[in-house]
Amino acid sequence: MEAKMTMTETWLRKHRLLYVGATRHPFIHGIRDGSIDISAFKTWLGQDYLFVRAFVPFVESVLTKARKGSNDSDNDVEVILGGLAALNDEISWFKNEASKWGVQLSNIVPQKANLEYCRFLESLTSPEVEYTVPIVAFWVIETVYQESFAHCLEDGSETPAELKETCQRWGNEGFREYCNSLRKIADRQLEKATDDAISKAEATFLQVLEYEVDFWNMSHGGT
Numbered sequence: 737m738e739a740k741m742t743m744t745e746t747w748l749r750k751h752r753l754l755y756v757g758a759t760r761h762p763f764i765h766g767i768r769d770g771s772i773d774i775s776a777f778k779t780w781l782g783q784d785y786l787f788v789r790a791f792v793p794f795v796e797s798v799l800t801k802a803r804k805g806s807n808d809s810d811n812d813v814e815v816i817l818g819g820l821a822a823l824n825d826e827i828s829w830f831k832n833e834a835s836k837w838g839v840q841l842s843n844i845v846p847q848k849a850n851l852e853y854c855r856f857l858e859s860l861t862s863p864e865v866e867y868t869v870p871i872v873a874f875w876v877i878e879t880v881y882q883e884s885f886a887h888c889l890e891d892g893s894e895t896p897a898e899l900k901e902t903c904q905r906w907g908n909e910g911f912r913e914y915c916n917s918l919r920k921i922a923d924r925q926l927e928k929a930t931d932d933a934i935s936k937a938e939a940t941f942l943q944v945l946e947y948e949v950d951f952w953n954m955s956h957g958g959t
């Protein structure tokens with residue numbers, strides 16, 4: 737008998753073009769083939785540092801909702817807490833990386849696409865938004881980075897040596913497994929969700945992908 741398709745699988749198929757747009761962006765192609773303009777990389781680095789700092793309270797709110805609203809909250813809390821711990825390490829990494837590239841983090845002004853993305857995440861922290869919706873967002877956010885940076889480490893990629901560590905950060909196997917754990921949580925939640933929650937979660941899935949595309953676009957001089 738064939739296994740039933742999960743909701744996330746259905747969505748990934750249905751919205752393939754947008755998903756590929758987010759995970760195979762020209763910024764990523766530029767890293768992978770070595771043609772990237774280093775100033776674009778530095779712009780991304782500074783903006784992403786601000787994003788990650790704003791991402792922490794979002795993940796905290798997902799953690800709070802996991803404790804209350806899940807039938808396997810021990811597992812969910814473990815996975816989400818692991819993500820939160822990794823963010824602490826990541827912020828240190830950003831500081832170190834910025835100093836390596838001569839990027840002054842204290843002077844960075846968030847660009848419009850970044851502000852809008854962070855505002856969107858903040859809207860998902862409202863207690864009115866049920867767990868299923870932000871856990872779907874969380875899974876997509878992490879997975880876009882995983883798939884994007886893993887692509888820069890595949891056989892045949894020509895990622896410059898000085899950018900490999902960045903790609904490793906999200907492209908590594910452990911991060912991939914963590915993304916799979918998030919995906920399983922999302923699918924489990926979606927299986928028991930109401931139609932209303934499912935359609936909200938699908939809309940959120942699409943919004944995250946759009947924000948991710950806009951975020952990559954920023955590094956190429958967008959505002």
Ligand SMILES: Cc1ncc(CNC=O)c(N)n1
Pocket residue numbers: 784787788791826877878880881948951
């Ligand atoms: C814009 C964006 N999306 C996803 C991630 C990955 N999550 C945490 O690091 C990120 N750093 N930045």
